[in-house]
Amino acid sequence: MCNSIYKKEVVRVRHHFQQQHQNHVLLDGLKSKWWIWDSIVKDVSISMEYIHAYLERTQKFECGLGEFGQYCPVCLALHQHLLDCSETAALTHAAVFKGYYYKMCGQSHLERFLSSPDQYVAPGCPRSLPQAPLLPSRLTEIQVKNRFPQQAELKGFCPVTYLDGKQRYEALVRGRMEYAVDYRERIFFCETKQKQDKFMRTPEAYWDQKLPSKVPPLDEPVPITALPLQGYLEQSVAVPLIKAMTAAGCLRPKYPFLSVQRSALLYVALYLKAFNHKSTDYTRQKYKKKVALLEEDCALIPYLSSVMREKFRPPGELPIDFQFKLNKFLALGELPGASDLL
Incomplete structure (x- = not known):
């Protein structure tokens, strides 16, 4: 587990330290601890020497941003492009010239600048940076x-x-x-x-353009409450209602002691509550159980009609669960109504 997480994260960690600090060094873990210690001390010493040398140069020249600021002078001179390099915090493509440093957009432009810096800084540069x-x-x-x-x-x-x-x-x-x-x-x-x-x-x-006299209309959203009744129902409850009615049409529920119309309405109401994505998980699970219970109760009528024929059948010839389902069917007739299921 730890090894898989390491392999997954080490690439991003290595890229971060190499990009931001340029101080990521690979060491051979199979070597002895003394060899690893000496290697670490050596690499840290080299890195500190670079830092000290850089600080000495900056103090000596009072190094700061040149006249181009964070913009690449090579892009401005060659293509008249204002390429802002401020988003790159690293100084990988930066160069110091006459006590100031300049940031370039890439390695190729850095090499151009280093080969002939006088062509890209004042007074030899063909273009200067515009005012703020x-x-x-x-x-x-x-x-x-x-x-x-x-x-x-x-x-x-x-x-x-x-x-x-x-x-x-x-x-x-x-x-x-x-x-x-x-x-x-x-x-x-x-x-x-x-x-x-x-x-x-x-x-x-791009800044100084004129629009034609005729332009496309604004794509302003129409509030759903501003629609007429048919449009409001279509945009709000049409899809879940179609799904509920389709499920009712496939099941054709007939609840004991209720009419077909009332049984269908009861099933649709429970179905909408059970599959309402805006409700909580607890509420959806609660009504899904009620839908399953309703489907089970609706199955009592076809079951009893198939078992209870015109001819009398002795209790021993009846199914084992017949008496239980018959009692449940009769008990449903004593309930106040379908409101208990909602």
Whole structure:
């Protein structure tokens, strides 16, 4: 059991420490404890040397973020993309140059930066980072609601889907609040996470669009209580009621001393209570037992009619349970009514 849990969790644990701290080291557990101890001391010493060297460099250069902040300077220079690297806490793809460090989006861009850093930082960089008000930022649903009564631009349609769809009517797709973006103090809703990332990279291409005079209507949900009676019943109880009536039609219940109509209504009522998914487990189990009891009582009439023929049969020729079921049938006639079952 412990071994299976270890195999299941060790991959994620290894990935976490390697991604966040770069300090995951594999050791041979078949070696002696002294060998393992020496290996641990050696690896920890190397790691501490790296940390001390890094702290010395940062203190010497007073290292801080460069003029590009958390944005990749290589993406900005080559593709004019604003690729925010702040979501990656690790400095795996970071480089220090002239007392400042710069974060790159990947290994290939890190190698480009290290080969010729002067091409990607001021004054040799072809493009500079826009001012803070011109940088896009992601918004949470709470932040969007706190900015009420400000409304989303493009009436909530996704700007990326609309432009990529060549601004056709079919490309007018509603965005979602969970993928909201703030740009130039305006709110934009994107359709998916991928569309949101695309807007964040090149906001200038998507923010200034005009909607056509005719747009799709709002998909506002209709409250179920606002429907007419037939529609309300159809949307609320149609499916469970059909199942209950189908079960009653298959069983054709006839409760002793009750009419066929009243027997069917009683069975449908118990069936709806027994299979109501909004009830508690205790309530459902309680009424399922009552449904089973009702089915058992309804079976008394066909049973007794098949045993009690016109000709007299001696008690010895009758089934063993005949007297018990006959007494139960007669006892049901003395009950006040079917309300005891509900």
